[in-house]
Amino acid sequence: xxAGRWLVPGLSLALGAGLGAGAVAWLNRKASPGxxxxxxxxxVLPVAAAAAGPVVPTEGPGELAKYGLPxxxxxxxxxxxxxxxxxxxxxxxWVIEQxxxxxxxxxxxxxxxxxxxxxxxxxxxxxxxxxYRGSGFDRGHLAAAANHRWSQKAMDDTFYLSxxxxxxxxxxxxxxxxxxxxxxxxxxxYHNVYVCTGPLFLPRREADGKMYVKYxxxxxxxxxxxxxxxxxxxxxxxxxQIELRSYVMPNAPVDENIPLERFLVPIExxxxxxxxxxxxxxxxxxxxxxxxxPGAK
DNA sequence: TTTATTGT
Numbered sequence: 001x002x003a004g005r006w007l008v009p010g011l012s013l014a015l016g017a018g019l020g021a022g023a024v025a026w027l028n029r030k031a032s033p034g035x036x037x038x039x040x041x042x043x044v045l046p047v048a049a050a051a052a053g054p055v056v057p058t059e060g061p062g063e064l065a066k067y068g069l070p071x072x073x074x075x076x077x078x079x080x081x082x083x084x085x086x087x088x089x090x091x092x093x094w095v096i097e098q099x100x101x102x103x104x105x106x107x108x109x110x111x112x113x114x115x116x117x118x119x120x121x122x123x124x125x126x127x128x129x130x131x132y133r134g135s136g137f138d139r140g141h142l143a144a145a146a147n148h149r150w151s152q153k154a155m156d157d158t159f160y161l162s163x164x165x166x167x168x169x170x171x172x173x174x175x176x177x178x179x180x181x182x183x184x185x186x187x188x189x190y191h192n193v194y195v196c197t198g199p200l201f202l203p204r205r206e207a208d209g210k211m212y213v214k215y216x217x218x219x220x221x222x223x224x225x226x227x228x229x230x231x232x233x234x235x236x237x238x239x240x241q242i243e244l245r246s247y248v249m250p251n252a253p254v255d256e257n258i259p260l261e262r263f264l265v266p267i268e269x270x271x272x273x274x275x276x277x278x279x280x281x282x283x284x285x286x287x288x289x290x291x292x293x294p295g296a297k
Numbered sequence: 298t299t300t301a302t303t304g305t
Contacts (some may be wrong), residue, residue, distance in 0.1 A: 110299080110300095132302095133300095133303095133304095136299075138300075138301055139301080139302095140300085140301090141300085141305095144299085144300090145298085145299085145300090145301060146300085167300095169300085169302080170299090170302065172300060173299080173300040173301060174300085175298060176300085177298095177300050177301095180299080180300085181299075182299085207299065
């Protein structure tokens with residue numbers, strides 16, 4: 001594989017963004033063999049600007065991060081949830097929330113809420129309302145608004161587009177909505193209900209017999225349309241037992257008459273597909289785990 | 298009831 005060849009299409013993107021930003025210097029560096037002069041054309045921030053930052057040691061192991069690291073986990077802790085942002089998909093990797101019966105009721109009013117850009121995300125990696133407009137997709141909550149009626153602020157926080165993913169309207173308004181209602185109902189039976197929700201981008205076999213991850217992107221920010229969504233429920237029963245239920249639904253119209261149990265999947269399949277791990281965290285917290293697997297009543 | 302979008 002020739003790196004130079006497949007890097008070139010991305011170069012025009014980098015140049016466009018760099019020129020638009022204004023504060024651009026040109027890195028004058030001898031072209032290394034095989035790079036085809038690419039380095040000499042890449043825009044970088046002026047060194048003075050980078051050096052102004054206090055953060056990184058200039059000696060020892062930290063020196064390789066002298067000019068900063070290009071990305072770190074983006075955790076957003078809000079009134080109603082904690083989420084991990086995925087700048088590549090312009091959405092969340094996962095959102096975790098705690099459901100309690102008393103939090104399901106209160107002054108929170110959906111009518112006063114509006115979906116909002118998340119200003120804490122860099123504009124390059126941020127979804128906007130314009131991206132969704134006319135796309136044919138709903139702005140589907142990951143942490144649901146109705147889970148947080150206990151405070152207007154808590155409900156408002158669910159309307160950040162970082163807590164949203166493009167969702168097929170029929171799914172959002174029917175089967176997925178039913179799954180969310182079911183989660184709220186579980187607060188009547190269980191002392192504590194933890195819900196972790198996120199998108200999946202699952203590989204699929206194409207006509208040539210090979211596996212590909214293929215997904216649509218919408219808007220000028222290329223917001224990724226998930227192929228599926230998952231929900232992992234951690235339920236604390238009154239007796240102290242912990243129950244685990246994990247669901248996956250395709251981002252497609254789903255007949256709402258199909259029982260929710262049919263969407264149960266082994267937690268391991270979500271862990272393998274998502275790159276996330278739930279079980280080690282759960283197991284260190286309990287020796288009393290009951291996993292509700294597919295095929296359960 | 299809750300999930301939304303679009304148009305005026």
